[in-house]
Amino acid sequence: xxxxxxxxxxxxxxxxxxxxxxxxxxxxxxxxxxxxxxxxxxxxxxxxxxxxxxxxxxxxxxxxxxxxxxxxxxxxxxxxxxxxxxxxxxxxxxxxxxxxxxxxxxxxxxxxxxxxxxxxxxxxxxxxxxxxxxxxxxxxxxxxxxxxxxxxxxxxxxxxxxxxxxxxxxxxxxxxxxxxxxxxxxxxxxxxxxxxxxxx
Numbered sequence: 001x002x003x004x005x006x007x008x009x010x011x012x013x014x015x016x017x018x019x020x021x022x023x024x025x026x027x028x029x030x031x032x033x034x035x036x037x038x039x040x041x042x043x044x045x046x047x048x049x050x051x052x053x054x055x056x057x058x059x060x061x062x063x064x065x066x067x068x069x070x071x072x073x074x075x076x077x078x079x080x081x082x083x084x085x086x087x088x089x090x091x092x093x094x095x096x097x098x099x100x101x102x103x104x105x106x107x108x109x110x111x112x113x114x115x116x117x118x119x120x121x122x123x124x125x126x127x128x129x130x131x132x133x134x135x136x137x138x139x140x141x142x143x144x145x146x147x148x149x150x151x152x153x154x155x156x157x158x159x160x161x162x163x164x165x166x167x168x169x170x171x172x173x174x175x176x177x178x179x180x181x182x183x184x185x186x187x188x189x190x191x192x193x194x195x196x197x198x199x200x
Contacts, residue, residue, distance in 0.1 A: 003136075003137045003138065003139070003140025003141040004137065004141060005137070006031075006034055006051075006133055006136055006137035006140070007133070007134050007136075007137025007138055007140075007141070008137070009027055009030055009031060009133055009137075010031065010129075010130045010131070010132070010133025010134035010135075010136070010137055011130065011134055012027055012130070013027040013028065013031060013126050013129055013130030013133060014126065014127050014129075014130025014131050014133070014134060014167065014168070014170075014171035015127075015130065015170075015171050015174045015175060015178075016175070016178075017122075017123075017126025017127070017129075017130055017171075017175065018119060018122055018123050018126055018175050018179050018182065018183070019175075019178070019179055019182070021062075021069065021073075022059065024073065024122070024126055025058050025059050025062045025073060025076075026055045026058065026059055027055075027130070028058060028073065028076045028077050028080060028126070028129060029054040029055040029056070029057060029058025029059060029076060030051040030052065030054055030055040031051070031054070031080045031129060031130075031132075031133045032054045032058070032076055032079050032080040032083065033050035033051040033052070033053055033054020033055065033057075034047050034050060034051040034054070034133070034136070035080050035083035035084060035087075035132065035133070035136065036050060036054075036079075036083055036103075037049075037050035037051075038083075038087075038136060038149075039083055039086065039087055039094050039099055040094060058072075058076050068115075070114045070115050070118050070121075070122065071111050071112075071114060071115040072111070073114060073122060073125075074110045074111045074112075074113060074114020074115060074121060074122060074125055075107045075108070075110060075111030075114070076107070077110055077114070077122070077125035077126060077128075077129045078106045078107040078108070078109060078110020078111060078114075078125060079103050079104075079106070079107035079110075080129040080132065080133075081106055081110065081125065081128050081129050081132060082102050082103035082104070082105065082106035082107055083099070083103055083132075084129075084132035084135075084136070084164070085102055085106060086098065086099040086102040086103060087149075087150060088151060088157060088160060088161060088164075089102065110125055113125075119182065119183050119184070120183060123172060123175055123176060123179075123183060124168075124172060126171070126175070127168045127169075127170075127171030127172040127175060128164075128168040128171075130171055131164055131167035131168040131170075131171055132164060134167055135148045135149065135160065135163060135164055135167065136148075136149050147159075147160060148160050148163065
């Protein structure tokens with residue numbers, strides 16, 4: 001049941017995250033809290049608690065500093081991606097120091113990218129972060145798929161990483177198609193550009 005829940009939150013973020021700022025912040029905060037707790041194999045109740053604390057905290061912080069919301073949302077999504085990356089890079093037991101360095105580095109890079117490129121960077125970050133949650137959820141639904149959540153070295157690591165990339169790209173394609181107007185993407189015919197395109 002807990003796998004299905006995080007899978008659904010991840011799918012929402014991966015395929016619909018750019019649509020609503022508030023929805024995206026709540027999903028990212030929940031995912032970040034969940035992924036951080038899951039790095040160290042927490043119990044279901046702890047995972048849910050960290051997820052809820054993450055969601056509420058992310059929403060409060062983003063609301064208080066709305067002027068810098070893209071920066072914070074990017075940083076939060078980057079931290080979630082960093083947590084997944086740290087888990088994939090460290091099969092078995094995770095080291096606190098290595099995990100913290102990976103998470104912090106990706107979070108800072110993502111924050112600056114989101115602040116500079118806004119919606120387009122957030123499109124990628126929500127797709128990648130949501131995909132990591134989907135795989136985490138899938139890995140909890142049944143034992144044969146457990147390796148998607150925490151792969152061992154070798155083919156499991158390669159397959160889990162490839163699945164993460166493929167799902168992230170799928171999320172990016174879907175969101176880019178659904179929310180083209182929000183992203184400022186215009187369809188133009190070659191040689192017959194619209195006035196709006198010429199101005200930009």
